[in-house]
Amino acid sequence: MDISLRIVIPSLLLFVLFIVDIGEGHNTCPELRCRAEGPPIRFPFRLKDRQPDQHCGYPGFDLYCSHNNDTVLELPTSVKAFVKNIYYESQLIVVTDSDNCFPRKILRLNLSSPPFQFKNYYLSNYSLFSCTPDKESPYLISCLSNFSTSVYAFFSDDDIDDLPILSCTKMYTVSSVPDVIWNLPSLELTWSEPAKCGHCERKGKKCRFQNNSTDLKTECFPNKGISRKIVTTAIGSILGSFLLVLVVYALYRVYRYDKAEKENQARIEKFLEDYKAFKPTRYSYNDVKRITNQFTEKLGQGAYGTVFKGKFSNEIHVAVKILNSSKGNGEEFINEVGTMGRIHHVNVVRMVGFCADGFRRALVYEFLPNDSLEKFISSVDSKLFLGWEKLQDIALGIAKGIEYLHQGCDQRILHFDIKPHNILLDQNFNPKISDFGLAKLCAKDQSAVSMTTARGTMGYIAPEVFSRNFGSVSYKSDVYSFGILLLEMVGGRKNVDVSTENTSQIYFPEWIYNLLEQKEDLRVYVEDNGDAKIAKKLAIVGLWCIQWHPMDRPSMKVVVQMLEGEGDKLTMPPNPFASTGTTKINVSMPTRRLNQELEVILESE
Known part of the structure; x- marks a missing residue:
């Protein structure tokens, strides 16, 4: 990339970010994301590794970015969940477990206190049993089961005599959990406080702490910056101009590349033309090994030898035929070199050179990519x-x-x-x-x-x-x-x-x-x-x-x-x-x- 573009592109991006910042009304707690396609993070949530200011988020709504740029929410107690979506208007957050198995962490998951609760699910008490795999139940927990043991969740208030648990061992009991937790990869959680933020979002406004508030009261505030339409227009104009510059630059680079490519082709043609007037070049066996990169890429094999792909440079590729020393008396080698050294025709393969290094013999031809x-x-x-x-x-x-x-x-x-x-x-x-x-x-x-x-x-x-x-x-x-x-x-x-x-x-x-x-x-x-x-x-x-x-x-x-x-x-x-x-x-x-x-x-x- 030219040095001019190295200066222009970062400057343009900074200007766009400046316009966006104006459009956000100089918000000191701007909306962030862990990755481009990740959920937007704004009040009442706070991205604590990028927003150290406590007033940017409500207590208990801290998020952070993982090393893979996943958005992570830590649930009580020490249960980490990945955030898929946040619906601010309905005050709903969708989370998944890191290994798609919430039942494995159910004993540590405690949602009896704020800020998050299960969505309006029917909550029940369950007893978990480890059984032989032949039991049939709608509450098989797939992620806890394996080929030798199946884990089931039965309602705790069911009569134990009615349960098929003759070959089972009780593991533990959990209270007040929804039945969807056993086999669904994601959970929907809601929050009731701060309640006002959902109302703000539905009105097209944003939510924040009241100024100088000491009791966690929140308020709605309008977008006081430039209107979104103006921001969009400004960004569109800037990006349009930038794209126009890029197109002109790309055409210039294509012209430069085409010119350079023609010069390269002329150089290659001149290189090949040299062998029209002179005999093919004689190479040593070390040259042949270097050209073929130690015989790395094999193209084919025949009765008289093996063919490898080689190159003189990134532009000039060749096919190198290593003749079998055990075949014939060298007549084929003499025929090839003696005949092809005097041939130049568009429908005859060009011989670039040959190797006659002791008993080692090789023929170097132009490379043809489409086989025979x-x-x-x-x-x-x-x-x-x-x-x-x-x-x-x-x-x-x-x-x-x-x-x-x-x-x-x-x-x-x-x-x-x-x-x-x-x-x-x-x-x-x-x-x-x-x-x-x-x-x-x-x-x-x-x-x-x-x-x-x-x-x-x-x-x-x-x-x-x-x-x-x-x-x-x-x-x-x-x-x-x-x-x-x-x-x-x-x-x-x-x-x-x-x-x-x-x-x-x-x-x-x-x-x-x-x-x-x-x-x-x-x-x-x-x-x-x-x-x-x-x-x-x-x-x-x-x-x-x-x-x-x-x-x-x-x-x-x-x-x-x-x-x-x-x-x-x-x-x-x-x-x-x-x-x-x-x-x-x-x-x-x-x-x-x-x-x-x-x-x-x-x-x-």
Whole structure:
């Protein structure tokens, strides 16, 4: 807070209190409260720890504030009760016990003498008995009972032979108490003296001792200060002006904050831009521990390592992937650093730096707060469904990211592991491709790459990665994985039984193709026709991408154009599940596509 406000606010509050004091007629015994929502305390009551002057209260009407700012009344003899309300016009005070159990203090509670009496209750004498818990009586005292013993209050003048007390022990007898005291949490007490104060309050006046009175006589007195209306108007004007000043100040602070925030964003962007021109920063393992605060916040864990949240400052957060030293020969680390150090695209995760400290290896990325796409398309929780327009935006962003990998770099980058788990979402749910551990580099004019082993995740791997029968491995392999991802985005909302029994009879992409070919509804959860068109477009593009032979699949540039265009203009692709020219493929299950003799494609790096 600025120093000017530190001066203005206290001064304004003092002025308001001054106006209120004038409105109270310069009363030397002003109305007080223990807390803002507590009962008002004025004559005949006195808050003795704040009003030491005895003439501010009638004898026996002393109150005080507890350490929790509760209003406390001490009843005869030494029974402390919390004050809930004081009704001055009817001369009534409502009190509660500190532990909601007045019966526990009944022996010490003596209201036979002034100033307080029970409200117009019917008073009776009671005998208290401790019994086994099986006795039934309307006078069970809950707060004195427990699981092994029940305490009952019976009328003392009842014939003892009529009472069910064979298994009871008499505790004690109390006199002249109301029946409500046994189980109600609060009591209503009245006072008869000073009687005149209630009359004063009903007339809209206040009560006080008569001047120079020696026999406790009281009198009414009017409010001689400024009228309440004037006081209210003055306070309203002051507070209105104060609020106006606050609004202007708040707007100024927002402007200052916005300006500072833009400068911070520019500084952050410049920080990230530095890594566009230079290689990612190399950190020591001690740096990594400091960035992650000793690996305090774990974000997730995979086959190759564990991801922790870290930060360089309050503005810059990162995700730090600690690679398992026992996994692989460091190829994934080399791929990640060698590939991502040259990538800069809005739909590809940025690598900020890396650590290669002996056997300890780590990768430092920008932090994306909304987890992966898999969370939002595989969850059965409808609240996590992003909506079809957002899914279309996400699909287009992924496609642009893959197109950049294929065409936007000096060398073509083949990802080989496109799947929902590797698509991360930023604070605005913009997609970013991550995890380049399986990536390969090749020249842009290179039509095929060699492979010694299959790369990727089952279900997303293109057929040619397994067998030369389907063609050569190329950038079209990523197109196939993207097509499966698109169909999975549609299938995340599918209405089909995928039980163990059914999975042997249905393959979801083929089911999608058959529905579209027969011009039937996709049976996905849609809000309107616009949603249905989006779902259909994503499905058709996905089916084009998963054509069996790589040459039949579109490039990612064409895929982007298809996603950006009108879905009604898209034509249905050939059936990718029909028999190939040389081999009959059983497509009843995804795994059966692979049940043939595979010709290994040799790799020469």
